[in-house]
Amino acid sequence: MDEEQLRQLIASLCILSKEESIPYKVKKKEKKIFAVNTISVLISSAPCEKLAYHLHQRWLSEENFTKIAAHIILQQQHMHEKDFNLFSCCLAHILSDFRSRHQIRKGNKLVFRNIVRAMLDFYPVYKEIDAAVSECLIEPMFTSLEDLINDDSDEKDIKTAAELIIDHGKTLFKIKSGKCDSFIVALRKHLCEGDFKPVTRRLILQAIDFWTYRWDSEIMPFCIKQFYEPSSSIEFIKNLKQTSRMLSESGRKESVV
Numbered sequence: 001m002d003e004e005q006l007r008q009l010i011a012s013l014c015i016l017s018k019e020e021s022i023p024y025k026v027k028k029k030e031k032k033i034f035a036v037n038t039i040s041v042l043i044s045s046a047p048c049e050k051l052a053y054h055l056h057q058r059w060l061s062e063e064n065f066t067k068i069a070a071h072i073i074l075q076q077q078h079m080h081e082k083d084f085n086l087f088s089c090c091l092a093h094i095l096s097d098f099r100s101r102h103q104i105r106k107g108n109k110l111v112f113r114n115i116v117r118a119m120l121d122f123y124p125v126y127k128e129i130d131a132a133v134s135e136c137l138i139e140p141m142f143t144s145l146e147d148l149i150n151d152d153s154d155e156k157d158i159k160t161a162a163e164l165i166i167d168h169g170k171t172l173f174k175i176k177s178g179k180c181d182s183f184i185v186a187l188r189k190h191l192c193e194g195d196f197k198p199v200t201r202r203l204i205l206q207a208i209d210f211w212t213y214r215w216d217s218e219i220m221p222f223c224i225k226q227f228y229e230p231s232s233s234i235e236f237i238k239n240l241k242q243t244s245r246m247l248s249e250s251g252r253k254e255s256v257v
Helices: 003-018 028-043 048-061 066-079 085-099 101-107 109-129 131-150 155-175 177-193 198-212 222-227 230-256
Strands: none
Touching: 003 028, 003 048, 003 066, 028 066, 048 066, 048 085, 048 109, 066 085, 066 109, 085 101, 085 109, 085 131, 101 109, 101 131, 109 131, 109 155, 131 155, 131 177, 155 177, 155 198, 177 198
């Protein structure tokens, strides 16, 4: 496989990471997994250094790509159990980005957020492949997430932090419960003091609720779980729009009077 073919296949994966559906008559989740697995097999023949380079470029620029990159690393390891080249090359990129995080953040906050996403999405995969090696990601994960929440954060930073705590908080809590508690306290402060969009505030509240019930769906009240269902989110947004429209119309009537 030449480099242009590799680039095109990874671009296809990037498109899949953004789209909800692919044109096949099977369940959406199943067909997406099938497509990702198929392309992952195709790109496995590429030299590991080049593959790692192109994956790295994509996970830095596309926030939805980090999970797919992690999946490719895991699948590659399952296919070639004794070959750790891709595993090692991607880890080198992650640790290099962590060391340069302050400079990167000054230049591009999106890239910094994606670096944090990559670390948290990659950690479970690296732990499954080699638990000892995965420990080198622990300190970078917590340090970067703390930077994301507390250090000159904007709304997109806080939204990303809330999403990551929702997805990975259970793992973080098991590793360093006190540190995870401090993240929740910081999110509470942002919720009270920040002038955020409803979607961001909702994600912060969801992260806090997940922490309260320790990410255990068995003990979380049904009404809380239902509140965060997609259908509930859509209804929530509709109600906000209706309320806003009613207030606007009321204001116009008062001005006429």
